Amino acid sequence: MKRRNFIWYSMLFVVGCGTAQNTRSGTDAPVALKNPEKLRLAVTDALSLEKLQQDYEPFRRSLEAVLGVKIEFFPVANTTAAASALQLNQVDLALAGPSEYVVIRARTNAVASIAITRPNYHSIIAVPATSAIKSLGELKGKKIALSDVGSTSGHLGPLKLLLDAGLNPKSDITTLMLGDEGSVAALKNGEADAWGGSAIDYREFLSASEFPALATSAPLPSDVLVASSHLAPEFVDNITALMVANQAQLITGLVAGESTKKYLGSQIVAAQDTDYDMIRQVYQALGQGDFIK
Structure with a gap:
């Protein structure tokens, strides 16, 4: 689903979610x-x-x-x-x-x-056509612009592609969480070496000839x-x-x-x-x- 409120997700990555506790082991269920x-x-x-x-x-x-x-x-x-x-x-x-x-x-x-x-619910990682980066493994030490924290197609999907390529998303690459429009802008103006997001956003905001896809995920x-x-x-x-x-x-x-x-x-x-x-x-x-x- 398209996310419009990511405050909760940001809190999730810092302090966790404490308002609803799992009680599957409880014995007093109604x-x-x-x-x-x-x-x-x-x-x-x-x-x-x-x-x-x-x-x-x-x-x-x-x-x-x-x-x-x-x-x-x-x-x-x-x-x-x-x-x-x-x-x-x-x-x-x-x-x-x-x-x-x-x-x-x-x-x-x-x-x-x-x-x-x-x-067409996939994630895509793309780079500028002028980039020397030709594989996901070559993104080590680089910056990737992503959408919103917790977004399946704009955050977790691209990171899964990096994981499958043998990269550690915490230490091998710098992730820039910039939202849909901000992540596209960062790729186009050179602030990021690569972009990760949904296949729909890729087709809407980026030209395949100018920003070819390095990888496309399996269906999310x-x-x-x-x-x-x-x-x-x-x-x-x-x-x-x-x-x-x-x-x-x-x-x-x-x-x-x-x-x-x-x-x-x-x-x-x-x-x-x-x-x-x-x-x-x-x-x-x-x-x-x-x-x-």
Whole structure:
């Protein structure tokens, strides 16, 4: 998901996330709901009720029709608030980006229900055509301009490419976290030796002839609809099957929002937690493994 509020991510890399604790080992969990009368839906990058309604009202209506259960919006200020709301039984379903899901999963009992694939969801690392750098390994000791801290395609994806090339992102290369526009500007004006970001941003902001790609990642993990542990496992399995079976209707509703066209051509599949291990690997390499345990 496109990130607009990275204050929480910046705090994550400094002091961690302490408001929602994982209690999977607890023995005082409430009885799980098998047939709830309504489901409360949060979206981690829609920070107000107005934004939820602008971007996700058609999806809410489609989801309500498919599941046969009333769906209500529950605004959350950030991912920390979403994790807390899931754990405190204030939210039943939360739509989250891949990196957000990893942190939510680590700090709550919530489980992944469906994954929403995104076409052309890759990370790319590019350099100027005039650069002598012709491989990822040659970026050792260089500067790379990236987007926002915690962004799957603009931060973690490029770092995974560097890891796979044998580079240590903490010691072998200097990362400049400059946002979408700032990272592109840094590459173009020579402040950075390389740029890393999403394939969509690469095609929109950079010319392949002027800034050829050094590497393109495998498809990145999908966005996730997370289900609260307060819902019975059999209920979660049931709604997951319904959403997969009726994905055309749900995707039609999802792409009808003002800022959700990124889901054009998407598919809905049952989510697999192991698909997000690449994000965990990058957090570990950055020395932030404690935040995702």
